[in-house]
Amino acid sequence: NIDEIIAVSKNVDPVKNISFISRKSEQKNVKIAVAKDEAFSFYYEDSLSVLEEMGAEIIDFSPLYDEKLPPCDGLILGGGFPEMFAEKLEKNISMRDSIKNAAQNGLPIYAECGGYMYLMKSIADLSGKCFNMAGVIDKQAKMQYKLQTVGYVTATQIRDTIFGKKDVKFRGHEFHFSVADEEENLSAFTMEKMRTGKKYLAGYAKKNILGSYLHLHFRGEKEAAENFINSCLNYKNKKGELWEK
Template sequence: MKKILIAGTNSGVGKTTISLGIMQALTKRNLKVQPYKVGPDYIDPSYHTFITGRYSRNLDSYMLEDEKIKYIVKNSSKDADISVIEGVMGLYDGYGIDLDDCTSSYTSKILKTPVILVINAKAMATSAAAMVLGYKMLDENVNIAGVITNNVKSESHYNILKEAIEKYTGVEVLGYFPPNKEFSLESRHLGLVPSVEISSLKAKFDNLAEEIEKYIDIDRIIEISETEDFNTSFSLEDFIEKNKAIGKTIAVAYDKAFNFYYRENIELFEKLGMDIKYFSPIGDRKLPKCDYVYIGGGFPEIFAKELDENEEIRTSIMNAHYNNIPIYAECGGLMYLGETLEDPNNDIYNMVGIFKGCSKMTSSLKRFGYCLGEAKEDTILAKKGQIIKGHEFHHSIFDSQEECAYYMRKLKNNKVIDEWEGGYSNGNTLATYLHTHFYNNLDCISNFIKRGRE
């Protein structure tokens, strides 16, 4: 099984650019590349998917147990030539200070995957070897099989780095990458701009792949990727058998405003026999005929004017709510189901109005990171007392007097560091800032399916 994990020493080291370039270079060699992203991020995987033509998968150790992560990789990579996993933050950065708590290093161990470490070698020489040696020795069970030196302006500088790193660490240096602003990707308040919003990406990534091939030994990376396989004890067979929903249809919001979905969440509905119908809250005039509605996260604040102008579909969604069709919305979906949205310029736009309140943008992140929600009451997703793990990441608040549906807690190093209430339930509609992976608690999907049968 061919697989590699590309990690950085820290965030901002160029890990994403180099990961994308390697994926494109492998794809241009006519290899079937299966991409993955460690952690909960939605945006980097959208670029992976664009490049490879295969859905990128999130490998998140907070929301998913080891066996579920193995299951995702085992199934998604079975017809791929090589799997490329992009790490998150620095190699050993995760949730707290435990080396095995949601880190890229831990993911590499459970998947028996060699790590290619990206370092920023600007203005460094032999000191780069000390950096690599520290990463190698901190957890000797992590297989750091190669190094890529980024921000290296000349071949002579690279040769010094390569000689020093290989002499003092024994880790092979696989190439370098010069600084080049051409390959920077556009960002805004939640990170990179999603690929669905950007034109001319193909030319950019083709050029990036050419540069990657010029400076990095792709042949050697392919050789290193040939590694031990693994098995998993997790299976969806029993769950699917007990929760079949053949003949049912779920309408999924997907456009520039709403595109944050874990691919397994969509595929789980497909595995249950449901028909998936995508719709655009921006461009479509009515909801497809359906038994369920799923509205993921995204950037409704960027497209608030277009969402406001499409009154017909907002009315259609409200009618679905009145008709007790189960509607589940996350983050941007919550903002859309409120009455109004106030953008950064203090302009106010009409939204669907199922929940009384206004979404207001904030200058800083209001919630960031992993948390869990305990249902205060029965909802379409969780019965009272059931717990869902997920993450929040938003520059907004929902200003409302409505009663919240969840007790929210944030833990770090097994200690509660923050508590609040969140999420809103009204009839068969649930909206929350919490993003979750459905494999985290399959009972919640059983609850959701049952609501559509009542």
């Protein structure tokens, strides 16, 4: 009832100016590259603001158009529709190589949904045609005609990751049409659907890499944000753990 809402609002005292306290400090001054273009566009801007409040500088870049990663201490590959731009992403070999090399040299990388697909070795479209991606994760994302998962989930970490210790829980949501084989020895989470209670393995976690179909909002998961920034700071200070080659 719009009229009732307007009437009630007239009887409410004006909101006082609120001074937000920023947690930004020189001690945690890190640069985090964030993929943003037509292929990767699903972000909560307020979630990225949490990282800035904690001392991070956000640097946008494009996996479609840029030749390589910008100088950074961490990388976020957000959601989107890489399958719609798979051919163009495949052709940008220098960017794919740049990301894979950075991963192998310990750069903390967090990938959600479409970003998770991009980190894999390839994406197979509905016709079965395969397109090479970054090749950081030895999996293939296979597109399906039907929506595979949608809804809110609780994610419990199976092992230590750049977001925190084993058994830490996060809440977020999933929405995706693709599938990828899950390996228990490298899975990141045990997911539990909040509506049905169904549990399943999901995602990928290995040293400096964390990826899954899960979408998180850092405003509600500040511990994850803090741990990610600390991982970036460790990398900046040359303490990042390298992949086994």
